[in-house]
Amino acid sequence: MSIETTIAIIQALVGFAGQVPELIIAAETAIALLRSGSAPSTEQQAQIDAALEAANAALQAS
Amino acid sequence: MNNQPCRRGAKAFHMKHVMPFASLLTCLLTCLLTLGACGTISAMVNPVSPAEVAALEEGVTIADNLALTYIRLPACPAAAPMCSVATTKQSIKGYARKAHDAVKALQASPAYEASAALLAAQTALAALVASIPSSSVASSPVVTSPGATSPVVTSLGATSPGVTSPGATHATTSPMPAGAN
Numbered sequence: 001m002s003i004e005t006t007i008a009i010i011q012a013l014v015g016f017a018g019q020v021p022e023l024i025i026a027a028e029t030a031i032a033l034l035r036s037g038s039a040p041s042t043e044q045q046a047q048i049d050a051a052l053e054a055a056n057a058a059l060q061a062s
Numbered sequence: 063m064n065n066q067p068c069r070r071g072a073k074a075f076h077m078k079h080v081m082p083f084a085s086l087l088t089c090l091l092t093c094l095l096t097l098g099a100c101g102t103i104s105a106m107v108n109p110v111s112p113a114e115v116a117a118l119e120e121g122v123t124i125a126d127n128l129a130l131t132y133i134r135l136p137a138c139p140a141a142a143p144m145c146s147v148a149t150t151k152q153s154i155k156g157y158a159r160k161a162h163d164a165v166k167a168l169q170a171s172p173a174y175e176a177s178a179a180l181l182a183a184q185t186a187l188a189a190l191v192a193s194i195p196s197s198s199v200a201s202s203p204v205v206t207s208p209g210a211t212s213p214v215v216t217s218l219g220a221t222s223p224g225v226t227s228p229g230a231t232h233a234t235t236s237p238m239p240a241g242a243n
């Protein structure tokens with residue numbers, strides 16, 4: 001149930017981000033993680049954490 | 063008199079046959095309880111998978127990038143094709159901060175709080191998504207590394223109620239619950 005909710009939210013974001021390849025790839029990665037249920041690798045998790053922090057910092061600083 | 067050998071025999075029988083059975087039963091019950099507990103412990107230790115946490119992180123990152131497009135529009139009123147309303151920008155930032163904090167709280171949450179933390183993170187992300195004026199995201203600048211942005215697409219589609227033209231009344235209405243900021 002919670003996985004489906006998260007997938008629905010991310011798919012809504014994909015609808016938003018229709019022309020931005022980087023965001024589409026990020027969304028596909030997220031959905032693939034959810035559907036496989038496999039934990040991201042340490043490196044992948046580090047990238048995800050860094051991207052989140054960078055985006056949050058940029059947004060709050062704007 | 064003759065009870066003594068009988069008692070000894072009963073005791074010996076008890077020690078030889080009943081006790082091992084009792085031990086076996088105890089062992090079996092212990093194993094079953096342990097196995098049952100393993101399932102319970104597994105559910106308690108990992109009620110929210112790392113994949114779910116990572117996916118929510120990705121979701122907040124995407125939403126943040128989409129929100130940047132609106133945030134970076136010239137402030138209304140401006141001589142630009144589109145502009146952003148200061149109060150909407152502040153609301154988006156508030157939602158973005160809450161979504162970021164909710165995902166971080168989910169990452170750090172103990173097992174017994176993880177389900178509630180997951181729900182909170184999903185709700186915060188949905189609220190952030192809802193707060194972003196929809197058509198402002200077509201030219202989303204993607205933040206790829208700390209401090210760096212890359213404008214990916216520069217053309218915008220049709221305007222939306224959230225992206226206002228200079229001189230227009232500020233019709234930006236974001237579906238924000240009270241206490242967004």
